[in-house]
Amino acid sequence: MKEQMKYLKLSKEEMANLLDELRREFRVVAPVRREGLILFEEIGSGKEAQLDFGNSRKSPKDFFFPQMEVLFSYQLSDNELKIEEPQPEPRKTVIFGMRPCDARALLLLDKIFLEGEVQDSNYRRRREENIILALGCTHPRRTCFCTSVGGNPFGTEGIDALFIDLGKTYVVEVLTQKGEELLRDRLSEADEESLKSAERVKREAESSMGPQVKAKELADLNLLDIFEDSFWDQVHEKCLGCGICTYLCPTCSCFDVIDEKTDSGGERIRLWDSCLYPLFTLQASGVNPRPTGRERMRQRVLHKFKYFADEFGQPSCVGCGRCVVSCPVNLDIRRVVNELVGGKA
Amino acid sequence: MAFLCNWCSYAGADLAGVSRLQYPPNIRVIRVPCSGRVNPLFILRALRQGADGVLVSGCHPGDCHYLSGNYFARRKFALLKNLLEYVGIEPGRVQFSWVSASEGGKFSQLVNEVTQEVKALGQNQKLVKRK
Amino acid sequence: MADLIAEMRQAARRLLEEKKVDLIIGFEKGTLPLRSSPCFIRHPEDVDRLTWDSSCENNLAKYLPGRKEKIGIIAKGCDSRAIVGLIQEKQLEREQVVILGVPCQGMLDRWKMEQLLEGREVLEAEERGEELYLKGCDFERTLPRAELLHRSCQVCRHRNPVLYDLLLGERVAESPVPDEYAEIREFERKSPEERWAYFTKEISRCIRCYGCRNACPFCYCRECFVDAEPLWVGKTIDLTDTQLFHLVRAFHLAGRCVDCGACERACPMGVDLRKLNKKLEKDVEELFGYKAGLSLEELPPLATFRPEDPQEFIR
Numbered sequence: 001m002k003e004q005m006k007y008l009k010l011s012k013e014e015m016a017n018l019l020d021e022l023r024r025e026f027r028v029v030a031p032v033r034r035e036g037l038i039l040f041e042e043i044g045s046g047k048e049a050q051l052d053f054g055n056s057r058k059s060p061k062d063f064f065f066p067q068m069e070v071l072f073s074y075q076l077s078d079n080e081l082k083i084e085e086p087q088p089e090p091r092k093t094v095i096f097g098m099r100p101c102d103a104r105a106l107l108l109l110d111k112i113f114l115e116g117e118v119q120d121s122n123y124r125r126r127r128e129e130n131i132i133l134a135l136g137c138t139h140p141r142r143t144c145f146c147t148s149v150g151g152n153p154f155g156t157e158g159i160d161a162l163f164i165d166l167g168k169t170y171v172v173e174v175l176t177q178k179g180e181e182l183l184r185d186r187l188s189e190a191d192e193e194s195l196k197s198a199e200r201v202k203r204e205a206e207s208s209m210g211p212q213v214k215a216k217e218l219a220d221l222n223l224l225d226i227f228e229d230s231f232w233d234q235v236h237e238k239c240l241g242c243g244i245c246t247y248l249c250p251t252c253s254c255f256d257v258i259d260e261k262t263d264s265g266g267e268r269i270r271l272w273d274s275c276l277y278p279l280f281t282l283q284a285s286g287v288n289p290r291p292t293g294r295e296r297m298r299q300r301v302l303h304k305f306k307y308f309a310d311e312f313g314q315p316s317c318v319g320c321g322r323c324v325v326s327c328p329v330n331l332d333i334r335r336v337v338n339e340l341v342g343g344k345a
Numbered sequence: 346m347a348f349l350c351n352w353c354s355y356a357g358a359d360l361a362g363v364s365r366l367q368y369p370p371n372i373r374v375i376r377v378p379c380s381g382r383v384n385p386l387f388i389l390r391a392l393r394q395g396a397d398g399v400l401v402s403g404c405h406p407g408d409c410h411y412l413s414g415n416y417f418a419r420r421k422f423a424l425l426k427n428l429l430e431y432v433g434i435e436p437g438r439v440q441f442s443w444v445s446a447s448e449g450g451k452f453s454q455l456v457n458e459v460t461q462e463v464k465a466l467g468q469n470q471k472l473v474k475r476k
Numbered sequence: 477m478a479d480l481i482a483e484m485r486q487a488a489r490r491l492l493e494e495k496k497v498d499l500i501i502g503f504e505k506g507t508l509p510l511r512s513s514p515c516f517i518r519h520p521e522d523v524d525r526l527t528w529d530s531s532c533e534n535n536l537a538k539y540l541p542g543r544k545e546k547i548g549i550i551a552k553g554c555d556s557r558a559i560v561g562l563i564q565e566k567q568l569e570r571e572q573v574v575i576l577g578v579p580c581q582g583m584l585d586r587w588k589m590e591q592l593l594e595g596r597e598v599l600e601a602e603e604r605g606e607e608l609y610l611k612g613c614d615f616e617r618t619l620p621r622a623e624l625l626h627r628s629c630q631v632c633r634h635r636n637p638v639l640y641d642l643l644l645g646e647r648v649a650e651s652p653v654p655d656e657y658a659e660i661r662e663f664e665r666k667s668p669e670e671r672w673a674y675f676t677k678e679i680s681r682c683i684r685c686y687g688c689r690n691a692c693p694f695c696y697c698r699e700c701f702v703d704a705e706p707l708w709v710g711k712t713i714d715l716t717d718t719q720l721f722h723l724v725r726a727f728h729l730a731g732r733c734v735d736c737g738a739c740e741r742a743c744p745m746g747v748d749l750r751k752l753n754k755k756l757e758k759d760v761e762e763l764f765g766y767k768a769g770l771s772l773e774e775l776p777p778l779a780t781f782r783p784e785d786p787q788e789f790i791r
Contacts, residue, residue, distance in 0.1 A: 035681060036591050036746055053595060057744060058683065067683065068712045139613065141597050143508070238514040240538065242690035244744050247683055260710060271712050277686075279703055328691050328742035329534055330506040330513035385727055386701070386708040389720050393709070406783065416781035419790070420764065424730050426789055427759050428723060428752070431664065433672025442791040455791060471672060474716045 006174040008187035009194050010163075015170070016046030018186060022094050026131070029063065031056050031097040040095065051165075054141050055099050055320060059250035063095065064106060064126045065113070067272045071257070075265035082265075090125075094182070096133040100155035100162070101146045101318040103134050105250035107158045111312055112253050131178050134159040138201055140209055143321030145334060148213040150314050153205040164198045171198040213334045214341040215317065219309035221341070226306075227298070231343055235336055236297035238329045243274035245323035245333070246300075251316045254280070275299050301336055346391040346399045347372050347456075350380045350415075353404035353445045360449030368456035371463075372400070379403065381414030385425045388439055392472045398438050398463030400456075405443040415443070434471055437462045477603075480578070480645040481528050484550065487576055487642055488523040491548045497574050498545035503532045509601040510584060510608075514539065526550070529603055530621060533583040535736040537693040541567040549573055552580035554628070554736035556637035557769025558693040561732055564776060567696060577640030579648040582622075582629030583737075584608075587746050589624055593617075628737030628750060631656035638770055657758040663751060674751075679719045681745040684711070688739035688749055689725060694732045701728075726752035731760045731777035734769045 010018060022028050023046070030049035032041050038053045040060045072085045110127065113120040137144070137153035146152060156162055160179030164171040171190045174180045190198075246252040256273035259266050273280055276297075281290045290296045308316035317333075324332050349355040355376045361368065377383055380403025391399045401422065409415040422441050430436050440459055444452050488500045504515035504525040512531045516539075517523055528550075536549055537558035551559060556577055562568045589598070593612065600611040608624060610617050622630075631653050637643070655661070663671065686702075689695045702711060702721060709724060710717035726733075726749075733753045740749045760766050763786050766777040 035677075036587070037681075038595065054597060068714070142599060143597075234516065237516045237539075240687070240690040240742070242685060242687040242742065244685045244687045244742070247685040248744060256711075258711060260712070269712060274685075279699075324507070326744040328687055328738075330508065330511045332507040332513075335507055386724060389723065390708045393716060393720060406787070413781065416783070416785065417778065419785050419787055420778055420781055423763055423786060423789060424756060424759055425727060428727060428756060430668070431671065431755050432675040432719075432723070432752075433668040433670075435668065440791065441789060472716055472719060474710065474714060 006180060006184070007190040007195055007198075008172040008174060008183055009190035010170045010172060010187050012051060012165075012168055012170065015051060016049065019043065019046030019049055019096060021186065022182075025092070027091050027093040029060075029093055029095045040097070049096060051097075051135075053097075055102075055322065057322070057326070058248055059102055059105065059320065059322065060095060060098055061102075061105065061109065061250050061253075063093070063130065064123055065109060065253060069122065069270045071268045071270055073262070073265065073267045077264065088125075090129060092129050092131070094131045094133060096135070096163075098132055098134045098159075099137055099320070100134055100153065100157070100159065101144070101151050101320040102250045103132055103158040104146075104151050104155055105158075105318045105320070106132075108251045108308075108312075108314075108316055108318070109253055131160050131182055132158065133161050133163060133179070133182075135163045136165065136202070136205070138165045138205055140205055141321060142210040143324045144210060144319060145213045145321065146319035147206065147209050149215045149317050149319045151318055153209070154202045164201060166194065166197045166201060169194065171195060173198075211334065213319070214338050215305050215309075215315050217341040218305045218337050219315060221306070223302070223306060223310075226340065227302075229340075229343070231340055232294050232298045235301075235339075236293040239276070239293055239297055239331050240329060241276045241278065241293055241296065242328065243276050244326050244328065246274040246276060247272060248322040248326055250318060250320055250322075251304075275303070301333065301340070304333075305337060346396040347374045348377050348380070348383045348387065348399075348401045349374055349444075350382075350403040350410075351376055351378050352410035353408065354380075354402035354442075354452070356446035357402075357444040357448045357452045360447065361453040362449075364449045366449055366453035368453040369460040371460050372456050379409065379411050379414035380418040381409075381411065381416075383418060383422075385421060388425065389472070392434075392438070392469060393474050395469065395473055395475075397466070397469045398440070398459060400440050400442065400459055402442045402444045402452075402455075405445055408445065435466045437466055438469065477529065481526065483644050484528060484576065484578070485523045485526050487644065488517065488526055488548060489520045491574060492517070492520045492523070496546070497548040499543075500526070500548040500550075501536050501539055502526045502550040502576075503528065503534075503536075506531065509598045509610075510586075510589075528578065530582070530584045530608075530625075533586075533626070533737070533741050535691070535693050535738040537562060538691065538738070540573065540693070541696040543572075545572075547573050548576055551575050551577050551637050551640065552583075552736075553632065553634040553637050554580075554734045556639050557634060557734040558736060560639050560769040560772055561694065561734065561776075562696075563772055564774070565694075565732075570772070574642070575637065575640040577637030577643045579636045579643070579645055580629075580632075581635065581648055582625035582632065584621075584624050585626035585629075585737075586741065588626070592619070592624075626737045626741065627659070628735045628740070631659075632735070634734075634770075639772070657754065660751070660755050660758050663755075674748075675719065676715065678748045678751070679722055680715055682713070682718050682722070682743075682747050683745060684713050684718060684721070685744065687742035687744060688747075691738040691742035692729070692733075693736075693738070694729055695725070722747075722749070722752060726756055729753060730756040731764075731766060732768050733757055 037057045075082045113123040140153045160176045162173040254273045282288045304317045305315045388399045403415040491497045500517040503512040506513045510531045596612045602609045709720045764777045
């Protein structure tokens with residue numbers, strides 16, 4: 001079924017009203033300012049939504065791959081074991097304000113959680129329940145590098161409708177049926193003038209992108225040439241192994257599964273983990289294939305830019321730049337990739 | 346939850362029992378070799394698991410069976426008590442005492458008082474993992 | 477500043493050339509405006525990477541435990557105190573380090589700058605003496621450096637390194653702050669409910685990334701209590717478990733924390749961690765008369781005692 005690409009428009013002043021209208025039918029999640037940070041949260045009123053920001057501190061992957069998820073609970077009573085899976089209420093949700101990089105990241109997470117023989121049903125349900133109204137990046141940050149990894153400040157992958165900020169108005173590019181059903185009766189059609197401005201805004205944004213990252217070149221390198229390179233001996237030294245980069249990253253999906261006791265039984269819980277933690281690959285035998293920071297840093301970089309690219313044709317990094325901004329020691333992955341490639345050029 | 350050191354406080358509690366001195370049954374005793382053995386994590390864990398109050402009791406300074414265990418304990422607990430009250434845990438939830446092996450009377454009176462004080466504070470709502 | 481940097485590079489070069497050290501740990505220019513990054517230099521030719529300015533915020537003592545080499549390390553006041561602490565705790569031999577002490581005028585607080593600029597990106601920045609020039613795509617501001625220093629630097633009483641083999645630059649005046657615990661005393665005056673509400677509000681932002689733990693020079697345990705068995709504190713972001721994590725970590729640092737602020741600076745969520753650490757620092761000083769990282773000979777406060785230690789709280 002061919003989808004009509006529709007262009008709608010909305011003045012910025014009307015944005016809060018639109019969100020309030022949507023709130024009558026859906027849970028609405030938007031970027032809010034809380035304690036000095038931009039975070040994606042359910043809003044109580046349309047006015048709470050921030051329209052002018054870089055990107056959220058934490059990626060919105062939490063809404064699809066929660067940091068803590070009870071998989072099932074078990075109870076022992078009268079020598080009988082009862083196992084219960086949580087039955088969450090279905091909640092159709094509109095997420096407004098997601099950047100194209102984060103939306104694209106969800107497509108990469110889909111490859112992990114939805115492809116293959118085993119699928120994460122909770123994840124699928126959340127993907128189906130959510131409508132994504134993305135906000136294109138009129139002013140990419142210097143730390144953004146989406147164009148180096150297959151993205152674009154006004155990319156449309158994984159998005160139901162893309163809002164293009166023209167200053168006082170938005171042009172809204174409707175991309176999917178979900179998006180059309182949501183917005184067609186709520187917004188008016190865009191005029192030629194606005195469409196021309198939108199194209200200009202897109203072009204300017206794309207050409208204003210900061211320093212490029214040689215992600216493609218890294219993916220093209222021969223793994224056997226780089227795996228034991230002495231480059232890895234130095235690059236990890238300043239890394240604290242803290243895991244901040246992995247927690248803020250929109251594509252990182254490593255997790256741990258634990259059992260926690262409760263009063264009458266217990267719960268099996270999945271929670272975020274990080275390949276940078278020493279215990280991540282510690283095996284029951286005591287063997288740890290990634291015993292030092294060297295192996296773990298190598299894993300992080302090669303997984304993001306080489307292994308994933310080999311398997312799926314694109315790197316697992318979307319260039320959002322959160323790791324660059326938040327690394328406590330300014331270990332810049334852009335520099336790491338470029339130096340690795342540079343050394344092998 | 347009460348952590349009692351084997352040589353003094355636990356013996357003191359024993360003496361209270363033998364002397365038929367009454368004290369409330371709300372107290373659950375865990376015997377440790379020395380008050381210095383009590384890891385602050387035990388106290389926090391007790392609160393987390395729903396204890397409404399925690400009591401730690403050891404030998405009087407100078408009388409420790411291991412000579413100085415209670416001295417180290419004293420420093421740790423001063424800091425822990427201050428820290429907990431600082432973040433807003435009600436004073437009186439976590440308490441400390443010196444009770445010797447011959448102080449059966451002191452022990453029963455202590456538990457009576459501590460139980461009343463903790464009851465007055467109500468159920469522990471902070472630092473509890475309710476599940 | 478330029479003289480200091482030249483002196484630093486010269487000292488590092490000499491130490492490497494004369495093989496007095498195998499490795500120099502210092503700072504190099506970062507990839508973003510007003511950022512520096514720890515660097516590890518093994519060859520004399522590389523010493524020109526070394527730099528020094530108000531963005532050298534990390535505590536480099538973090539990188540010392542577990543190393544076998546002889547190391548030349550750039551150390552601010554707080555870093556030098558951390559090194560003293562690590563030697564006290566036998567994580568390091570005194571002879572292993574050549575301490576290149578640098579008197580410090582305080583390091584910038586990135587969080588504060590972000591708040592002041594309301595999240596707008598800094599594209600260019602320059603330190604101009606006691607002022608900081610910041611430029612973004614739609615703003616240009618000059619701000620007094622003193623206002624942008626991290627809180628730990630604003631109350632710091634040890635700007636000059638307390639232990640060093642070589643002092644780079646000139647000693648600086650110690651801060652005239654009358655009471656470094658003023659913030660804690662003010663907090664103590666609030667009601668317990670207010671304090672609990674604040675503690676809960678701050679900790680509810682924590683994502684258990686362990687940035688604070690990993691940035692701290694004294695968190696060098698091979699197995700942290702959050703991973704150890706028996707597991708006293710849960711691993712998830714459950715609020716109670718997260719509150720307990722921070723209480724225990726602060727407690728583990730009692731008498732050891734030198735208030736370098738590395739934990740708070742690392743935290744991506746801006747959690748007010750120093751409210752806890754500074755409280756323990758104050759209690760250790762007031763109850764036991766001890767300040768961390770000032771004397772190699774003193775015993776850590778929880779490894780010793782005095783018969784007359786306070787005990788009014790004990791029934």
